[in-house]
Amino acid sequence: MSKTIIIRKGLDIKLLGEAEKVKSGVDFASDFVIKATDFHGLTPKLVVKIGDKVKAGTVLFFDKNRESIKFTSPVSGEITDIVRGEKRKILQLNIRATTETQYEDFGVKDAGKLNADEVKNHMLTGGVWPFVKMRPIDVIANPSDKPKAIFISAFDSSPLAPDYDYVLHGENAAFQAGITALSKLAPKVHLTVNGAGAPDAVFANAKDCQINKITGKHPAGNVGTQIHHIDPINKGEFVWTVNAQDVVIIGRLFLTGKFDASRVIALAGSEVKAPKYYKVTLGTPVKKLLADALKDGQNRIISGNVLTGDQISADGHLGFYHNQITVIPEGAEPKFLMTKGWMEPGFGKFSTNRSYFSWLMPGKKYRMDTNLNGEIRNFVVTGEMEKVFPFDIYPMQLIKSVMYKDLDLMEKLGIYEVAPEDFALCEFVCTSKIDIQDVIRKGLDEVYTECM
Amino acid sequence: MKAIEKMMRKMEPDHHGKWAKFHPVWDGFFTFLFTPGETTKKGSHIRDGIDLKRTMFVVVMALIPCLLFGIYNTGHWHYVAVSGNFDLPYWDQIGDKIIYGALQVLPLVIVSYGVGLGVEFAFAIKNGHPIQEGFLVTGMLIPLIVPADVPLWMVAFATVFAVVLAKEVFGGTGMNVVNVALTARAFLFFSYPTMMSGDKVWMSGLSDVANSPEGFTGATPLGELATMATNEPIYSSIDAFSAKWSVWNSMMGYIPGSVGETSFIMIMLGAALLLYTGIASWKIIFSFFAGGLAIGYLLNATAVNGYMELDPVHHIMLGGFAFGAVFMATDPVTAAQTSTGKYIYGFLAGAMAIVIRVLNPAFPEGVMMAILLMNVLAPLIDHYVIQSNIKRRMKRLKTA
Numbered sequence: 001m002s003k004t005i006i007i008r009k010g011l012d013i014k015l016l017g018e019a020e021k022v023k024s025g026v027d028f029a030s031d032f033v034i035k036a037t038d039f040h041g042l043t044p045k046l047v048v049k050i051g052d053k054v055k056a057g058t059v060l061f062f063d064k065n066r067e068s069i070k071f072t073s074p075v076s077g078e079i080t081d082i083v084r085g086e087k088r089k090i091l092q093l094n095i096r097a098t099t100e101t102q103y104e105d106f107g108v109k110d111a112g113k114l115n116a117d118e119v120k121n122h123m124l125t126g127g128v129w130p131f132v133k134m135r136p137i138d139v140i141a142n143p144s145d146k147p148k149a150i151f152i153s154a155f156d157s158s159p160l161a162p163d164y165d166y167v168l169h170g171e172n173a174a175f176q177a178g179i180t181a182l183s184k185l186a187p188k189v190h191l192t193v194n195g196a197g198a199p200d201a202v203f204a205n206a207k208d209c210q211i212n213k214i215t216g217k218h219p220a221g222n223v224g225t226q227i228h229h230i231d232p233i234n235k236g237e238f239v240w241t242v243n244a245q246d247v248v249i250i251g252r253l254f255l256t257g258k259f260d261a262s263r264v265i266a267l268a269g270s271e272v273k274a275p276k277y278y279k280v281t282l283g284t285p286v287k288k289l290l291a292d293a294l295k296d297g298q299n300r301i302i303s304g305n306v307l308t309g310d311q312i313s314a315d316g317h318l319g320f321y322h323n324q325i326t327v328i329p330e331g332a333e334p335k336f337l338m339t340k341g342w343m344e345p346g347f348g349k350f351s352t353n354r355s356y357f358s359w360l361m362p363g364k365k366y367r368m369d370t371n372l373n374g375e376i377r378n379f380v381v382t383g384e385m386e387k388v389f390p391f392d393i394y395p396m397q398l399i400k401s402v403m404y405k406d407l408d409l410m411e412k413l414g415i416y417e418v419a420p421e422d423f424a425l426c427e428f429v430c431t432s433k434i435d436i437q438d439v440i441r442k443g444l445d446e447v448y449t450e451c452m
Numbered sequence: 453m454k455a456i457e458k459m460m461r462k463m464e465p466d467h468h469g470k471w472a473k474f475h476p477v478w479d480g481f482f483t484f485l486f487t488p489g490e491t492t493k494k495g496s497h498i499r500d501g502i503d504l505k506r507t508m509f510v511v512v513m514a515l516i517p518c519l520l521f522g523i524y525n526t527g528h529w530h531y532v533a534v535s536g537n538f539d540l541p542y543w544d545q546i547g548d549k550i551i552y553g554a555l556q557v558l559p560l561v562i563v564s565y566g567v568g569l570g571v572e573f574a575f576a577i578k579n580g581h582p583i584q585e586g587f588l589v590t591g592m593l594i595p596l597i598v599p600a601d602v603p604l605w606m607v608a609f610a611t612v613f614a615v616v617l618a619k620e621v622f623g624g625t626g627m628n629v630v631n632v633a634l635t636a637r638a639f640l641f642f643s644y645p646t647m648m649s650g651d652k653v654w655m656s657g658l659s660d661v662a663n664s665p666e667g668f669t670g671a672t673p674l675g676e677l678a679t680m681a682t683n684e685p686i687y688s689s690i691d692a693f694s695a696k697w698s699v700w701n702s703m704m705g706y707i708p709g710s711v712g713e714t715s716f717i718m719i720m721l722g723a724a725l726l727l728y729t730g731i732a733s734w735k736i737i738f739s740f741f742a743g744g745l746a747i748g749y750l751l752n753a754t755a756v757n758g759y760m761e762l763d764p765v766h767h768i769m770l771g772g773f774a775f776g777a778v779f780m781a782t783d784p785v786t787a788a789q790t791s792t793g794k795y796i797y798g799f800l801a802g803a804m805a806i807v808i809r810v811l812n813p814a815f816p817e818g819v820m821m822a823i824l825l826m827n828v829l830a831p832l833i834d835h836y837v838i839q840s841n842i843k844r845r846m847k848r849l850k851t852a
Binding site for chain 1: 453456457483484485486487488489490491492493494495496497498499500501502503504505506507509510582584585586623624625626627728729730731733784785787789790791794834838841842844845846848849
């Protein structure tokens with residue numbers, strides 16, 4: 001156990017609607033969806049067609065460029081639709097689930113006794129490989145790469161995030177099996193826990209990994225922050241990351257031989273009447289979850305958290321990598337300058353600087369809407385991003401280098417170490433309202449096509 | 453509010469109609485009245501409450517104390533000039549002074565805003581981009597850094613020059629290299645030196661007074677100090693200077709000078725607002741003063757003439773030093789952008805300002821030059837700061 005890493009920069013955005021620690025089930029829903037768009041940069045190659053019967057674990061499609069990476073069905077049932085977009089690009093597969101889930105049997109395996117290739121093959125055929133992402137670029141890992149380490153964050157510090165200590169409590173066996181499997185793939189597995197409190201036994205007793213402690217404001221829980229402070233990525237190196245909940249899904253594959261993609265998600269946000277936790281399966285429709293659960297008004301439903309999640313409709317589905325559904329009010333109403341706009345005193349307006357009087361109430365929790373709170377401008381204000389960006393990287397200079405596509409400079413300024421989610425807070429505080437995560441994603445794409 | 457919004461919507465020019473070109477103008481007014489209902493699409497779904505308008509609004513608020521004091525101070529020195537009585541009590545004839553000062557200063561503000569915003573709107577229409585907020589602050593800064601007597605047409609000229617050549621040609625707010633307000637002042641300073649320096653312009657109305665009493669001069673403390681470094685000093689020693697212009701007077705601002713720059717106290721009020729809200733960089737302000745004081749003490753230690761003996765604390769309260777530190781050097785667009793760079797930039801600018809003042813008697817005041825010079829050098833400072841970050845990363849690669 002190494003010493004605690006203290007993150008001094010960052011920002012905790014206090015929002016209303018934190019999920020109460022109650023797990024509820026949800027009525028059986030039948031129309032599950034796997035969105036190919038959840039996997040950035042993927043060109044899917046279909047294996048199934050409409051009308052095919054699948055079991056949980058049956059391959060739906062694979063990656064055209066890396067054929068060993070397979071995507072499997074989270075439930076058993078029938079393929080009802082394949083939704084395509086422009087140029088017949090596959091957007092999503094709809095699956096009508098049967099009430100009784102049937103699983104493909106991949107065979108029970110003891111990860112501790114397998115070698116790296118066997119673990120890898122088992123994960124690839126079982127459909128859990130897409131849970132492993134790589135840095136740089138922040139896409140699904142290349143099975144052929146040799147990562148220098150695998151990083152797992154044992155907590156999520158983003159606003160209204162689910163509490164992993166609560167969510168994974170009691171999953172010790174599956175979590176440990178997952179860690180053991182991953183430990184075969186890289187020289188080192190780093191499990192980083194929140195140093196502010198005592199982590200749950202599921203993390204504290206984990207073996208086959210190095211446990212690190214980190215404390216501080218968001219983004220201390222982001223795996224990118226942890227990598228940067230524990231073992232930063234240099235050019236030519238790879239680090240893999242897996243979400244803690246997904247480690248459990250990987251573990252279950254080894255323990256039971258089944259692809260059991262159930263997870264506990266938080267339904268949170270100021271517009272949820274009774275925010276709490278739900279046990280659902282990947283690709284679950286949110287419709288039943290949200291029925292009668294929301295307050296009136298125009299709401300935005302987000303799969304994921306408010307900083308990095310995807311906007312979905314009321315008929316939408318839980319994203320592949322998401323552990324929460326957040327509902328906040330839309331803010332499409334123009335705001336008059338004196339009452340709600342830029343000249344108001346601003347007692348209820350959250351801001352990192354103190355130009356609004358909300359600094360008088362430091363403990364207040366906010367009901368924030370999706371209004372941009374201003375217009376898009378050129379960069380003017382400097383120094384604000386540095387306050388919330390705990391990397392030894394110059395955020396604004398990196399963003400600008402991406403904007404004018406200077407690959408050489410991007411590399412030098414540290415593009416290999418970052419993922420769009422690391423810039424979520426920069427985007428939040430930006431006075432000029434620039435979509436920074438989008439810019440960084442474009443930069444990473446550029447690097448991927450040009451340099452890798 | 454709904455009624456106003458409805459009215460505005462009615463006036464919105466159609467994007468295909470004959471008034472389409474003027475959409476930015478309408479947009480400028482609409483977004484002034486209403487923060488638009490535009491929402492986030494992806495990425496961060498919530499955004500900080502601040503926008504550029506609020507930022508600029510806070511800076512304008514911070515300038516108000518300087519403006520109000522400047523109005524009164526202009527009135528005071530006008531009555532000193534016409535009466536020829538240098539020792540006229542400061543807080544006397546308050547009403548008269550305010551009225552005179554307001555009549556002298558407010559037209560400057562109106563002309564500066566009117567002309568500057570006119571140019572901004574013209575460019576917005578021509579280029580089809582939205583009106584950007586940068587000029588809200590520039591328009592207030594320009595009247596505060598010129599003598600109250602400067603003719604309005606000159607202010608108009610200088611504003612047009614600065615907005616077009618210092619800002620719009622580079623792409624508007626956020627793209628400029630040098631501070632726009634200081635460019636306006638530099639334009640006036642070099643084009644109409646008789647209206648921007650000497651001993652006739654600093655007391656409003658002095659040039660109209662036919663016969664001043666024997667020994668009466670309208671020079672600023674800095675103008676008088678500049679003579680100390682020449683062969684014809686007007687004071688026998690620096691103590692004689694301090695007897696006439698005490699530290700107290702320059703701290704309160706009871707001295708002649710450009711409209712808004714004289715009162716250290718009022719500037720510090722503005723600085724307090726800017727620093728507390730987090731709008732201005734304390735690093736720049738702090739290091740600017742540190743640079744000025746450091747050079748001041750260095751000159752004290754190596755003094756060969758009376759000017760070099762001036763107390764550095766007195767130095768930074770004279771002229772535009774504090775105003776430059778708080779409102780000019782901190783302009784985020786033209787200052788250094790990296791954290792370390794801000795310290796270096798501020799320190800050098802402050803140091804340079806005092807160096808120009810003391811060692812170059814041709815320019816009694818050096819703050820404007822110093823900041824403009826450092827504006828140009830800021831990218832270079834940033835470059836080296838960033839290079840050190842890059843080197844650190846390269847080193848890690850090698851050891852790994």
